[in-house]
Amino acid sequence: MSRAWRSVCLGLLLGAACATPSSTRPTPSPTVQKAQAPDKAPEKAPEKSAPEAPAQAPSQPPSASAAAEAASRSDFEHAVDVAQRGEWDAAERGLEALLKTNPSLDPAWTNLGVIRERRGRLDQAEQAYRKALELKPDQEAAWDYLARLYCRTGRATNIEAELRQKLETRQEAISLRAALAFVLLHQQKLDAAATEAKRALKVDERYVKAMQVLAQVYFLEKKYELARMVLENALAIAPRDAATHNAMGVVQLTLQERYLALSSFKRAVQLRPDFAEARNNYGALLNEAQDYPAAVTELEAAVKSASDFVPARLNLGNAYRGLGQFARAKAEYEQVLKLQPSLADALFNLAILYLDLEPEGLDTLERFKTSIAFFEQYRGLGGKDDRVDQYLKDARKGIDKEERRREREKRAQERKAQKSEETSPPATPPPSSAKLGTDDKK
Template sequence: MIGAYMSSVPNSDALSIPEALSRAHAHWNAGQADQAEQYCQRILAAWPGQADALHLLGLMAHAYGNLDLAIAHLRQACMAPRAPAIYSSNLAEMYRQKGLLAEGEEAAQRAVVMDPSLVPGWSNLGILLQEAGKLEQSLACLERVVALTPDAPEAHNNLANTCRRLDRLDRAERHYRQALALYPNYAEAHSNLAFLLTAQGQYDQAADEARLAIELNPRLVDAYLNLADVEITRHRHGAALRALDALHAFAPQHLGGLIARAKVLKQLERTDEALELARQAVALAPYSAEAHLALALVLQAQGETDEALEQFEQAATLPGSSAEEALNGRATLLMESGRKEEAMAAFDRALEAFPGSVRVLTSRADAKTFKAGDPDVAVIEALLAEGERRSLPDLTSAHFALGKAYLDMGDAARAFSHLNTANRQKRSTFRYDSAATDRWMQGIADTFAPALFERLRRVGVPSELPVFIVGMPRSGTSLVEQILASHSQVFGAGELSALRLVIESHGPFPDLLHSMTPETAQRLGRAYLDRIEPLAHGHLRLIDKMPGNFLYAGLISLILPGARLIHCRRDPVDTCLSCYTKQFSGEQQFTYDLTELGEFYTGYQRLMDHWTRVLPSDRYIQVDYESVVDDLEGEARRLVSFLGLPWEDACLQFHTHRRVVRTASVNQVRQPIYKTSRGRWQACAEHLRPLLDALGPAAA
């Protein structure tokens, strides 16, 4: 049958099928797609189901971006009795690109059974298993590929990708470097090395590698995503969006691009835009775990708890590498929602699926109080013993978790051994100038002189909706918010970046005050209210509990003269100690060195003293954490009165309020008032000498 002849083929009266196939391939290789397709269609007219013609049509459809048609052609080609193994391998890769990982794995398995020496088959199977989260099986496949083709840079690159996902970072880097030694202009390996370097905390080098990958291959999608990832990691969201804009220019519907942009916009609190993109990603790839995870995270940020839990569950059960993050995210959201028993069960479920997960173990560490003999301590200690196999963020998180655990158990020496290492590791990942920060805060005080308030008094938007709770992190801001948010007319919005983003969009602070006009004040106030009013849901007061807004207290008084400010204070050393024990999700760069922490506190206190002198007393009050602990009802009544609201007894039962709390203090605000945190630093005094020296008289 293979020698059959056909008529009516272009430019030929009678060609054999092999000759027609040869001409089809020749036309395709010459860029003459129409002629190639005509030959294939004539072959199929003479021999329906002819595998080689179907395979070529599939490759052509894939090249032109029609993945569904490509899969249909290749699937039919593979049904032929003697279809080569490579056809099943190619079908597997197209299934992978479509996100159909189970179907792809089946096709790739079929390919290597048919031909155990087929390198592309093992490679495609290894990559499919990698994306499905079957990492040990992937490792075995890709090790076989390297053994069969030790001088192939692609083989080393693919093996490195699986090693990286297995947290064998030392081995991953070795294979990326080997791939680049074999092929220095290998854009994909440069891009993947960028992702690895981000995990190792080497952000400048990571960005350089990603940019080099883009220079080598301007249409390499992953390079743009990895550049965006490193910028997101170091909180440079504008730079991340620029990288994603460049990707969007040539791949506007790329799933990874949509997901990455949704995550950046969520960080910028542009959650409506983020939600639209995340839903678009799910619609585009309904079986993508990554898309459902992105949607869950945005819904969580919007306070849509039930739907977010559903999306976390979807992401956890779909094939892919997102299940660990999804299960951990679900448990964390349950904790934030005050459903502690369900949360602890969810953490257990996550650890059953991913034993030894640093992500899950450290999240659970924040949610509980350790006692002697807690098995998690030994597990986390063992993870640390793996050393550089693990990513720097994992190692840092593990040290923070053990620091907390040993503090809970009263072993200050071991606690500070881990806390000092954790903070040193975190501090190594960014640049911070303590002296420059101090000068900046002093410049803020100098700018907001009494004459400025006199010139711009009450020119802003007079809304009474906003209530700002400000102060140092870990100074009782979450407790005060929880007390007030238990009132029926108060909505606790948590820590919003809205004010900072509005200010940054109008110029550098405090320099923008030099040209401030009443119109500018109105514009800034209105821009902030536009961001928060949709969150209030009809409440008379909305709390913005971003502690760092203490920097902007003077500006708040100008642009929002009806706003109220509550400054939370706590013992300076207890405050700083609590900061030092936490790895913050946002930028709190001053907290990772005891001397710098003390220096920042001193500058903060000086600025707060200035605000006390210049801000109107009917819109600014101070509350001490210790006073709240000693006299909950008295302080709660004073705070409610300050908000201009009638008293409600619910404010005394704040720990039973079921609102979502997204803060480092989530566990504490779910408990009744307790006094064990007062004077906590004294048991650790010998380990705090740099802090005490920097605080000076404030520590007394």
């Protein structure tokens, strides 16, 4: 019997690909966009279009000649393409080489920071973001990623103070105001976040970044139709923004529009193949539809893009379990617990894995006992799934059934041995060993 496991389809996602406000990860921006044009299509091929946060700001590479500028742009875009394929070493080397010849290329510094953050080198990532802002103080992407990095590392109040100070003398700087709105959202200061988003929209009513933040405020306030309306407006302005499609999918999922949600997540993935959170959401719904091979494809790609992405690893374990691949599912759940030891859902899924699958070489009694142990650990961490009582009964019944089977088998073997003894012919006595007589005997 197959049982339901715990899966993770993420909440509303904005800007750079983020799972939750405390564990956001950036994604390399695919193009160098022209200033003040978040609503325009990028200059590269369509399939590598909108960054998750449609940057207002990266300027075109300064150069001494048109040929040099074209070369810088080509090298930059190649490095980003490589990064989007998950080839972090090659992408980092390419950007570092580019910056040696063109150190004033602010988008390259931002994307170098993105790669370093993805690889866990957070101090170096911050340095790169700040170098980009030193070159272009209003670069939206750099402010967005820097704000998220501070939130991710527990320094939301620090970046909030910095942004407020800068806005005192730059009231019209919507890139700063959008970053502040996100930071306030992260801290659950919903009214303040909405206020800042609306202030940005007063400056530019087509500012998609502010719309995204405002939509998330409405979502958290359970005003789902309002959130949908704002996201629809954002898509009318920037139809190739992957983050907006992903956010729309979460709203649709909440409104029980699963088919539409599946379509929105799929579109987000098409627009940004390295968008780990969109792939996770798409993969989670494919799991629910029991399309496990397709789910594995999406979730393996998500993990490749972000190896520390806990929800994607949890869902990938579920997909492997659906395919009956015990060892792979177990490995993913165990990796989840290494990354987040207090995550009860991983223990729940391990318990289900041991309860349902019968891998070759694993003793049946040991399997059921291990399942029970994981369920008990799950409850010890505060897990409250109502199904656990029934699952524990199933495991104990399994133990009882296996013990009775073994007892029957033992008795059968004993009867067989006894019967074999009773039907065997008596043993033939050995020949006599008496001495033979001799002629000397009288």
